[in-house]
Every structure is written in structure tokens, then in C-alpha cells.
Amino acid sequence: MTASRSIDTGGGRFADQVVLVTGGGSGIGRATAVAFAAEGARVVVLGRRAEPLAETVELISAAGGVADAVTADITVEDDVRAAVDHTVTTFGRLTIAFNNAGAVLAGPLTDLDRAAWTANLDLTVTGTWLCLKHEIRAMRANVDHGDGRGVIVNTASNLGAHTVRAGMGAYVTAKAAVSALSRVAAVEAAADGIRVNAISPGPVDTPMSLRPGETPQDRAARLRDASPLGRAATRDEIASAVLWLASPGAGPAIGHDLVLDGGASL
Template sequence: MGKQVIFITGGNDGIGLATAIKFADEGCDVAIMGRRAEQNEVARKKVEASGAKCLTITGDVTVEADVKAAIEQTVDIFGRLDFAFNNAGVEEVPTSATEQNDAEYQKIMDVNVKGVWLCMKYQIPKMLESGGGAIVNTSSVAGLIGMAQVPVYVAAKHAVMGLTKSVALEYARQGIRVNAVCPAAVHTDLYERFTGGNKEMEDMLENMHPMGRSGRPEEVASGVYYLCKEATWTTGQGLAMDGGFTVP
């Protein structure tokens, strides 16, 4: 049996890249799909430093042909697909529900929801061919609770949880587990874009977590690894990784 293989969207930075490196360190080969070819190449070198093979594919998760081709290429190159981390996503600039525009709504829903759906649509048949697998989708604490000023993002991340639960039940007896990670603020490029270098906003984000800090990409990567490799009796769940943020 060859090495196990993971397919990751949004895998060229942040949580996705940390997850790619984690799985490479644990002996898996990795396929990364991202929109930026140059950043994909930087990520490939970092992953291959762990001794794994890394395939990078430039594509857009909102384009069905791109997703289909990326997953087919992964299986053509590596011969199998064991795990998937559907992680590509976009944030929402804080906006009132009555002021958000249609174009922004559509972008957020397309990337965060349609992208996850399209990936699972083409990942699952490939996993079934080799007897099963595990999928982890990136939701958010915003997929578990409500938040003001980011209504479309909250709706999208709740939708990811709905997809996760529904598909988990559909394939529970066919050897495929489907779960989600639900991070609070994690210090990534997206975090930097959101705060814009504003120290007051950064301090606010850090202190809203009971543990007094934001998360690190490597911490979420460990959760993805756990759900894929170790949580063999767990499906349809959202793993809150949030420094206590959602504790009632």
C-alpha cells in the first residue's frame, strides 16, 4: 500500500498550509489547490521539505470544472484519495445586514458554501473507489453561534455545518466520515487583512477569547489531523477550536 493522500483547498497559506505540513510530517502525500500559482509553488517547497510529495493545482473552488479536474489529477498522480480538507474561504468585512450588497453576498456564499459542496461532490466517488476516507470542512465559531455585523459569513458557515451533517449521515455506512473544524480567530493572513494592522482591534480579538489569545494555524491543523486519522467513531460533528470562545 502506498502513502495516504490528502487533498487541501486553500492550502497555500494559513491553516491550509499548516495542515499540509502536518500531514506531510506524518507520512502522507499532499495535493494543494489554490488560486495563486506563485503562492502554490512557495507552499509546495515547504511541504516537500518534510519529505512528502506535493502536487499543486491552480484553480478556483467556485468553478466546477476546476474542482473536478483538480481531484481527478490528484488521483491520477497519486493513485488514491484518503483525506480531504475543504478549507478555502473568504471573510466578510463587518457590515450591517441592511447594508450588505448582493455581489458581496454571492462571493461569500460561493466560496464558503458552494466550494465545499463542489469539493465533496467529486471527492466522495474517489474515496468510495478505495473503500472510504475522511473529509474535514472548515466552518467557524460563526457556524455554531450568531455574530452581529457579519450576517452573510455567519449564514455561510452555518451552511457548511449543514452540509457536513447531511453528507456525514448519507455516507456513514459507506466508510466515509465527514466533520468540520470551527475555529475562532486564528493568526493568519486573513486575520491580518481583517485587523488591518490596527493594534486596538488586534487586542480586542485576542482578549475576546477566554484563554486570552488567538489560535495558531498549527493548532487547527492538529484538529484536522485528529478528525481525519484518529477520530474513527466521529462523524457529522463540528470541533470548536476557539480558546473557550463558545463555552456557554
């Protein structure tokens, strides 16, 4: 469990917002859920395992925030629909969604198993589409207060639309699709007052960024020469970027894919 942030008793940027975070039980999802709550939002975290979600809720509650958890599989449309409905029923509406759940499948294209390939696309691409579908429908019911009816941020990757790597074909394909899907959703949802954008992190200080058999120290050494920044991003840095995209200050950002990889894809 990561350290919690204290809640902004002055209201915060997101004091009147209701946020749904998929993949909210760990890593970037947890850090972002905690960050939204620290700035006053009511947060619902979604994931397939109940225990990590409960830990995220505990972190937020201990800091004085308001959070709830929904155990769901985003590849199952009934689960996604129920999670969005639960959010609206519990907190009155849905105004911000961070679609962060995804998977990593590594290996040369010629060695990949078809079932694993399909499962990877189902979670990362189809799951993101199902979330978008039901989040946009829920946000259309919101009243436009001058800054729109809602905001959605999807997690893509610098490996996809921005650069590629041998042995990561399944991941690259899925994340490139998320980036393209975000642009299409942005065009379709803009008329409803809903902004859709994506983030494309590079290596982040999470277990997912470690290569097989690699230690955090090995990763640090590898990244010193892999990008101009020379290090992995922190979870809090990625969370801060998501919060900016979700804020009124990012109002003109529609269909943007914000690359957060320390210059690795330049």
C-alpha cells in the same frame, strides 16, 4: 512562508494516505498541508493562485515530503472534478480531503451588495459542496482497510452554528451552512465508509483574523478579554485538530463540528 517540518522517516500516521487540501497556499490550509506531509502523506494543494501553492509545495519538498499543486477555482465544477481526478491519477487514490477554502465578507446586512453576498455564498458554501461531491465519489472507489474508505474535514467557524456577531452576517450565514452541510454529508457518506466532520475555529493567527486597520498587537489586546483562552489559536494548533479528525483515533467521529475558539462561544 512558514517554517517547514521535517518528514517522519519512520512512516508517520499518514504514510499510506493521499490528501487534498483546498486553500492550501496560505494560513490554515498551508499549515495543515505541511503537517500531513510531515507525517508521511502525499499531499495535493489546491487554490486559485499558483505562486502561493508553489511555495507550499516547496516547503514540503524541502523537508523531504511529497506534494503537488493544482490551480483551480472551487466554484467551477469542472475545476473541482479535474483537481480530484489529477490527485487520483498522480498518487493512485484520494483518502483524505481538507476543504478549507472560503471567504470573509463583513458589513451590516443592510449595507451588503447582492453580488458580493452571492459570491461569498458561492465560494464558501457551493464550493464546499462541489468538493464534497467529487471527493466522496472518488473515495467510494477505495478499498476499505478496516478504518473506512476516506475522511473529509470541512472548515466552518465558531461564527455560524455556535455564535454570531453584528456586521458579520454574510460570513455567519455561509459558515453555518458549511456546518449543516457537513452533517448531511456525514449521514449520506457513512454507509460508504467515509467519515465527514467539520472544524469551527475562532480567531487564528492569520491575516484573515485581523479586523480592518488592526495590527497583530491590537488583535492580541482585543482577544485577552474576548475568550477564556485569551489569545488566538496558532495555525499549527488548528492543523493538529484536523489531523486528529482524519486519523483512525477519531473513528467514532461522524458529523462532528469541533469548536476551536478558546471558549469564545461559550
